[in-house]
Amino acid sequence: MSSINVKVGDLALNSPLILASGTCNFGHELSSYYDLSILGGLSSKGLTLLPRLGNEGCRVAETECGMLNSVGLQNPGVESFIKNDLDYMNTLGTKVIINVAGHSIEDYVGMVSRLDQFSSKIDALEINLSCPNVRAGCMSIGSERDQVSEVVSAMRKLTKLPLWIKLTPNVTDIKSIAYAAQEAGADAIVLINTLLGMVIDIKTRRPVLHNNTGGYSGPGIKPVAIRMVAECASVLSIPVIGCGGVMTYEDVIEFMIAGASAVQIGTGSLVHPTLPVKITEDLIDYVKKNDIDLSSLTGTLRMW
Amino acid sequence: MTVSELNKEYRAVLVEKKQLNEDTFYLSFRCPDIAQKAIPGQFVNISCSNFLKRPFGVASTDVANGLFYVGVKTIGKGTNSIASLNEGDMVDVLGPLGNGFNFEGFDSFILVAGGTGVFPINFASEYLQAKNVKHTVVQGFRCKSQIVMNRPEYVLSTDNGDVGIHGNCCDCLDTLDLSLYKNCAVCCVGPLPMMKAVGAWATKNNLKCFVSMEQRMACGIGICLVCVCKLNAEAEGQEFKHVRCCKEGPVFPYEEVIF
Known part of the structure; x- marks a missing residue:
């Protein structure tokens, strides 16, 4: 009793906390702040087949309860990652989750077949069907049920690695898309990526972001994420991983009650790099005081 | 660790x-x-x-x-x-x-400050002073009321000619006798147009120039990639690259920056 261990499908994690893709790079920087082995896992910066320079101009706009970013998937490309960062991630003592992004089904298939060659160094592939900052990009695939089904089925044939599908919240019916991913062979669903937003500079009457729009993250999006986790968990048989605005241990518990088996921390790390250390300590206190296993909270929500 | x-x-x-x-x-x-x-x-x-x-x-x-x-x-x-x-x-x-100024390899410095750049340049001046390294501070302001962190020995300009040289930092730089600065580098912190102009002045005078770039930042520690600036990457076979202002910068050699 009193453990914070959790499981996502067959994958056992020593903590429900996973660093969210795009907010921890490949772990080099944050490992100078704390021992990352306290985490359940680390999800890499979103990778593409070829290197991407990302968007030009201003990439961040602050809001009252969070921020918008339009980085545009700047990344060194999968080959550079395999050469320079994959082995490093394996030294961190936490689960290695590789975030995979693309523009087309062919991109995803190419990435998954390449990464599957390194399956002994990878614990899960997180398929990013949700980046809002790339034109004609992955969010458009993640918004169409049939396309989600097609891309997940195609990847499923190529790997035995757990496939976690990270979905965009910028859709009308998240349940049907999550369900389509499950039926096509997904092992878990990650909810949610950023919400598409815009911030306007009232002096210039132009968007702050040079990409005009960006992905909204931070505490402001948490209620949306909680709602989507609860909705999807009620119809899925595969695990859900919660993500969106986690700043405290209570947020983690809220996500788990809603139905999450594990919880990602993203923007919180940008504000306080050692936030996961504090949340881990608080979760350990919580399970001790309540004499429960944290995993027993998952899906205990009682709707009115 | x-x-x-x-x-x-x-x-x-x-x-x-x-x-x-x-x-x-x-x-x-x-x-x-x-x-x-x-x-x-x-x-x-x-x-x-x-x-x-x-x-x-x-x-x-x-x-x-x-x-x-x-x-x-x-x-x-x-x-x-x-x-x-x-x-x-x-x-x-x-x-x-971030990475500060690398003073190694030079014997004298011209430190150029505009806007809030006067603050890091103050630190640079104090640091060089403590090590007895020859340097001159040049400051440019819009007008007299904007002047902060000034000392009598600084070379000063104001856009409207209130005090000091009537003009900008480059007008100040033109008044310096460069033969007095052996193996000299220029360090500049200020608004982008100023750093661009000072860098061009330094290049014209065969002086190495370092600029401190500013971008809207989020994390400050290199994990979010929002504060990138654009550097020349011809040596790496591409037109440019995006590097993190907070991690690889904020100080970069002027000639590498694409303004």
């Missing part, structure tokens, strides 16, 4: 606050680690009333008393909340962050 070597997020107390002009303040915070480690050109990220921290170039340190200094120009809600702190108030601080 042992625990004592790990980077930390500090709680720091505001020790003293001075108002320098209408919208500019000079604050000292107690944080012995930052005071000890910071070098000129590095910055700190300080919490404010808004969601993200705000970056400030370190303006000075007092190692004996464990203090570091920053200059705060009030621009929006975040900087206003920091300028409104009272002595004794606490903030969260990350730092020192």
Whole structure:
């Protein structure tokens, strides 16, 4: 009793906390702040087949309860990652989750077949069907049920690695898309990526972001994420991983009650790099005081 | 890496606050680690009333008393909340962050400051002074009321000719007798057009120039990739690359920056 261990499908994690893709790079920087082995896992910066320079101009706009970013998937490309960062991630003592992004089904298939060659160094592939900052990009695939089904089925044939599908919240019916991913062979669903937003500079009457729009993250999006986790968990048989605005241990518990088996921390790390250390300590206190296993909270929500 | 070597997020107390002009303040915070480690050109990220921290170039340190200094120009809600702190108030601080000026390999320096660049340039001047390295500080302001962190020996310009040379930093630089500066480098912190012009002046005079770039930042530690600036990457077979201002910068050789 009193453990914070959790499981996502067959994958056992020593903590429900996973660093969210795009907010921890490949772990080099944050490992100078704390021992990352306290985490359940680390999800890499979103990778593409070829290197991407990302968007030009201003990439961040602050809001009252969070921020918008339009980085545009700047990344060194999968080959550079395999050469320079994959082995490093394996030294961190936490689960290695590789975030995979693309523009087309062919991109995803190419990435998954390449990464599957390194399956002994990878614990899960997180398929990013949700980046809002790339034109004609992955969010458009993640918004169409049939396309989600097609891309997940195609990847499923190529790997035995757990496939976690990270979905965009910028859709009308998240349940049907999550369900389509499950039926096509997904092992878990990650909810949610950023919400598409815009911030306007009232002096210039132009968007702050040079990409005009960006992905909204931070505490402001948490209620949306909680709602989507609860909705999807009620119809899925595969695990859900919660993500969106986690700043405290209570947020983690809220996500788990809603139905999450594990919880990602993203923007919180940008504000306080050692936030996961504090949340881990608080979760350990919580399970001790309540004499429960944290995993027993998952899906205990009682709707009115 | 042992625990004592790990980077930390500090709680720091505001020790003293001075108002320098209408919208500019000079604050000292107690944080012995930052005071000890910071070098000129590095910055700190300080919490404010808004969601993200705000970056400030370190303006000075007092190692004996464990203090570091920053200059705060009030621009929006975040900087206003920091300028409104009272002595004794606490903030969260990350730092020192980024790469400072690399003074190795040069025997003399021309330090050029505009806007809030006067603060990191002050630290650079103090640092070189302590090491007895020949240097001259050049400051450019819009008008007399904007002048802060000035000393009598500085070469000064104002856009409207209120005080000092009537013109900009490059007009000041043209008055220097460069034969007096052996193996010299230029270090410049200021608005983009100023750094571009000073870099061009340095190039024309065969002087190496370093500029300190500023971008809207989020994390300050290299994990979010929002604060990139554009550098020439012809040597790597591509037109340009995006590098993190907070991690690879903020100081870059002028000739590498695509303005």
